[in-house]
Amino acid sequence: QVQVEESGGGSVQAGGSLRLSCVASSSRLTIYSLGWFRQDPGKEREGIATIDSIGATGYADSVKGRFTISKDNAKNTMYLQMNSLKPEDTSLYYCAAVPFNISAVRALGVLPRLPGIYWGQGTQVSVSS
Numbered sequence: 001q002v003q004v005e006e007s008g009g010g011s012v013q014a015g016g017s018l019r020l021s022c023v024a025s026s027s028r029l030t031i032y033s034l035g036w037f038r039q040d041p042g043k044e045r046e047g048i049a050t051i052d053s054i055g056a057t058g059y060a061d062s063v064k065g066r067f068t069i070s071k072d073n074a075k076n077t078m079y080l081q082m083n084s085l086k087p088e089d090t091s092l093y094y095c096a097a098v099p100f101n102i103s104a105v106r107a108l109g110v111l112p113r114l115p116g117i118y119w120g121q122g123t124q125v126s127v128s129s
Contacts, residue, residue, distance in 0.1 A: 002026040002118035006095045009123030012085055018125060020080040022095030024118070033098040033107050034071060034078040038091035038125075045094065047108035049080060058104035063089075085127045095120040 008020040024031055035050035049069035050058045057069055066085075071078040078095065096111050097118040111117055 002029055002031060002097045002099060004095050004097050004118050004120040006093065006120040006123040009093060009125045011126040011128065014085060014087055014127055014129050016085050016127070017081070017083045018085065019082065020093055020095075020123060020125075022078045022080075022097075022120060023076055024078065024095065024097035025076040026097075026099070029099040031076075031097045031099060032101045033104065034069075035096045035098070035104075035107055035111060036069065036078075036080045037094045037096055037112060038089075039094065039122075040091050045112040047111065048093070050104040050107040050111075051078065052104040052107065053101060056104045058108040060108065082125070085125075087127045087129045089125060090127050091125060092122040093125055094122045 004024045006022050033052040036048045037045045039045040048060050051069050066083050068081040
C-alpha cells in the first residue's frame with residue numbers, strides 16, 4: 001500500500017502563487033513516478049505536471065512556464081509551485097503515486113486511465129479574478 005496526502009491548497013487572487021505538497025510513502029512498494037492532476041465536476045481528470053524516477057518532468061501546455069514540479073526524495077515529498085495563477089486554474093488538485101516505471105511525459109496523459117495508481121484525497125485551489 002502507498003499513503004498519499006496532499007496539502008497547500010487555498011484561495012488566492014489572480015496573479016498570486018501557491019505551493020502544493022504531496023507526501024507519498026510506502027513500506028512495501030517503490031514509488032517511481034509522481035504527478036499532479038486536477039479535476040472539475042463532470043470532467044475527466046487532467047494531467048498538470050509529472051516527475052519520474054530520473055527526475056524528468058512533463059507539463060500540460062496550459063501551465064508551462066507558470067508551474068514547477070519538484071521532489072525531495074529524502075522527505076518522500078513532491079511539490080508543485082504555482083505562480084501567475086489564473087481563475088481557470090481553479091480546481092481540485094490530486095497527487096498521484098506510481099509504483100512502476102513510466103516516463104513523465106507518458107504519465108501526464110495516461111495515469112487517470114491506468115490501474116494500480118495511488119491517489120490522494122485532493123486539495124482545493126481557488127483563484128479569483
